[in-house]
Amino acid sequence: xxxxxxxxxxxxxxxxxxxxxxxxxxxxxxxxxxxxxxxxxxxxxxxxxxxxxxxxxxxxxxxxxxxxxxxxxxxxxxxxxxxxxxxxxxxxxxxxxxxxxxxxxxxxxxxxxxxxxxxxxxxxxxxxxxxxxxxxxxxxxxxxxxxxxxxxxxxxxxxxxxxxxxxxxxxxxxxxxxxxxxxxxxxxxxxxxxxxxxxxxxxxxxxxxxxxxxxxxxxxxxxxxxxxxxxxxxxxxxxxxxxxxxxx
Amino acid sequence: xxxxxxxxxxxxxxxxxxxxxxxxxxxxxxxxxxxxxxxxxxxxxxxxxxxxxxxxxxxxxxxxxxxxxxxxxxxxxxxxxxxxxxxxxxxxxxxxxxxxxxxxxxxxxxxxxxxxxxxxxxxxxxxx
Numbered sequence: 081x082x083x084x085x086x087x088x089x090x091x092x093x094x095x096x097x098x099x100x101x102x103x104x105x106x107x108x109x110x111x112x113x114x115x116x117x118x119x120x121x122x123x124x125x126x127x128x129x130x131x132x133x134x135x136x137x138x139x140x141x142x143x144x145x146x147x148x149x150x151x152x153x154x155x156x157x158x159x160x161x162x163x164x165x166x167x168x169x170x171x172x173x174x175x176x177x178x179x180x181x182x183x184x185x186x187x188x189x190x191x192x193x194x195x196x197x198x199x200x201x202x203x204x205x206x207x208x209x210x211x212x213x214x215x216x217x218x219x220x221x222x223x224x225x226x227x228x229x230x231x232x233x234x235x236x237x238x239x240x241x242x243x244x245x246x247x248x249x250x251x252x253x254x255x256x257x258x259x260x261x262x263x264x265x266x267x268x269x270x271x272x273x274x275x276x277x278x279x280x281x282x283x284x285x286x287x288x289x290x291x292x293x294x295x296x297x298x299x300x301x302x303x304x305x306x307x308x309x310x311x312x313x314x315x316x317x318x319x320x321x322x323x324x325x326x327x328x
Numbered sequence: 329x330x331x332x333x334x335x336x337x338x339x340x341x342x343x344x345x346x347x348x349x350x351x352x353x354x355x356x357x358x359x360x361x362x363x364x365x366x367x368x369x370x371x372x373x374x375x376x377x378x379x380x381x382x383x384x385x386x387x388x389x390x391x392x393x394x395x396x397x398x399x400x401x402x403x404x405x406x407x408x409x410x411x412x413x414x415x416x417x418x419x420x421x422x423x424x425x426x427x428x429x430x431x432x433x434x435x436x437x438x439x440x441x442x443x444x445x446x447x448x449x450x451x452x453x454x455x456x
């Protein structure tokens with residue numbers, strides 16, 4: 081009389097089927113989503129279907145493996161867990177937003193770090209949410225670099241970046257800081273010489289590529305002379321400069 | 329000597345350009361207080377040029393620093409040379425009153441001897 085379900089094993093075999101009611105030695109947690117789904121599906125069942133399920137449960141009860149006499153761990157009372165309805169994202173999946181005032185070609189003022197006060201050109205937002213920026217290197221010594229948008233003031237000055245190639249290989253991994261300190265190793269008695277930072281050829285190549293195009297774009301812009309001088313100069317506050325009254 | 333020069337190009341030692349002031353000047357006027365009790369965890373700052381409460385909106389959340397000198401040199405992390413200059417970092421949390429004063433909380437409470445002295449209000453974290 082019992083209707084055969086796909087998962088039900090062939091008659092007589094006890095092997096594969098592991099009933100869900102068996103509480104083993106692992107802790108089982110049911111996600112909030114599943115609880116809600118189950119409640120919804122129960123709602124939609126007819127009387128016949130419910131009867132079927134009951135019968136199936138009865139037949140399956142005989143297949144339930146008996147619990148071992150002395151379980152390895154006694155299941156303590158499971159703490160009341162809140163229904164986890166929303167899936168929590170890990171940090172790398174978070175959405176990174178850039179301020180609306182920062183668009184490719186904007187001139188930014190760096191507020192902190194070794195290049196503080198310098199005016200640089202914003203190229204692209206990186207996947208980590210940091211900003212890819214370049215001096216150009218010839219103008220103010222700022223190379224292709226990552227910068228956090230919180231340490232930056234976006235000015236209203238723009239440079240049209242049409243025709244400036246921004247290589248895709250220049251990303252967070254490429255621009256990551258190199259760890260120069262040699263790791264302590266037990267076998268080495270003599271300490272190795274501290275590695276000095278050298279600029280890789282790749283970086284020089286990309287820098288040249290981007291900068292030549294960028295400088296050309298700057299020279300094409302209106303008031304090119306002013307723009308060049310602007311990027312070469314540094315920002316600073318003087319006596320009567322109040323940032324809350326300034327339009328950047 | 330001249331031979332060396334002809335072989336290796338003389339590298340011009342370009343002096344690194346120093347930026348000017350990148351912070352706003354402020355004065356530490358006192359701790360948050362009622363008439364007879366004071367709470368040292370919150371400092372009151374008066375920022376230069378800010379005279380009305382609506383003007384303080386720009387400075388909310390900005391980091392501020394109290395910089396002072398000590399007698400003994402100390403080695404700071406990530407810095408090469410030990411130095412006599414020390415900092416207490418903090419941030420601007422909310423406005424205080426109608427005339428542009430501002431409240432700030434520092435990592436360690438400011439010393440009372442700092443009252444009337446200079447505090448630097450940085451321009452970061454920037455929201456512009």
